[in-house]
Every structure is written in structure tokens, then in C-alpha cells.
Amino acid sequence: xxxxxxxxxxxxxxxxxxxxxxxxxxxxxxxxxxxxxxxxxxxxxxxxxxxxxxxxxxxxxxxxxxxxxxxxxxxxxxxxxxxxxxxxxxxxxxxxxxxxxxxxxxxxxxxxxxxxxxxxxxxxxxxxxxxxxxxxxxx
Numbered sequence: 079x080x081x082x083x084x085x086x087x088x089x090x091x092x093x094x095x096x097x098x099x100x101x102x103x104x105x106x107x108x109x110x111x112x113x114x115x116x117x118x119x120x121x122x123x124x125x126x127x128x129x130x131x132x133x134x135x136x137x138x139x140x141x142x143x144x145x146x147x148x149x150x151x152x153x154x155x156x157x158x159x160x161x162x163x164x165x166x167x168x169x170x171x172x173x174x175x176x177x178x179x180x181x182x183x184x185x186x187x188x189x190x191x192x193x194x195x196x197x198x199x200x201x202x203x204x205x206x207x208x209x210x211x212x213x214x215x216x217x
Contacts, residue, residue, distance in 0.1 A: 116183040118179050166186055
């Protein structure tokens with residue numbers, strides 16, 4: 079029987095992408111301040127070793143603003159401890175992460191009202207006011 083040795087590495091091997099990614103966040107924040115240009119970093123498209131994504135999240139921390147959405151599956155959005163740097167995580171029905179982004183912006187697009195939704199809301203509110211369905215009583 080002919081066997082050959084395997085060179086297996088586990089655990090502590092790093093891709094060394096944490097620090098460059100954090101410098102990219104810093105650069106994107108500077109661009110946002112200087113020119114208003116927003117940036118999105120897809121964390122799931124970057125090769126990261128086990129534990130590196132957690133290191134990034136721990137370094138960025140969590141700030142004061144937090145939102146949870148239910149549209150095409152649950153999503154969690156929070157501003158990191160660095161104003162203008164947001165973490166956006168999308169989950170499937172089993173609560174497994176399907177995508178995760180760092181968005182450098184004043185407010186993430188996912189939190190902005192969409193034109194079509196506002197148009198529908200205007201029509202609905204107008205109809206409710208016309209038919210007095212709001213339950214407002216005259217005094």
C-alpha cells in the first residue's frame with residue numbers, strides 16, 4: 079500500500095484580510111465625508127479564515143442605531159460604533175446568514191422609503207381621509 083503524507087493546517091491560519099478590509103472601511107468613510115460617495119463591501123465575497131469575520135465585527139462594534147426588517151426574509155441593520163459605517167445582514171427562513179455587507183453611507187438604502195411604496199401610501203391615506211376610515215371623531 080502506497081501512502082503519502084498530507085500537510086493539513088487548521089485553526090489559526092489567517093488570510094490576512096482583516097486589516098486591509100478595515101483600512102478600506104476607513105478610506106470609504108473618508109470618501110463619504112469628502113465627496114459624499116457611498117461604498118458597499120460584501121463580506122461574503124472576501125476570503126476570510128474562520129474567526130476573521132468575527133474580528134471585523136468586534137472591531138467595528140455596535141452603535142446606537144439598530145433596525146430589523148421583514149421583507150423577503152429578515153434583515154438586521156445596525157450602525158457600528160463608527161458613525162456612517164453600517165452592518166447589514168440578511169437571513170433566510172432558518173435564520174442562517176445569506177449575505178452580510180458593510181455599507182458606508184449616511185443611511186443605508188434598505189432603510190429609505192421606495193418611491194413606489196410612498197405613492198401607494200399616499201393613495202391609501204388619501205382614500206382613508208376621503209372616506210373617514212381613520213376613526214377620527216369631530217369634537
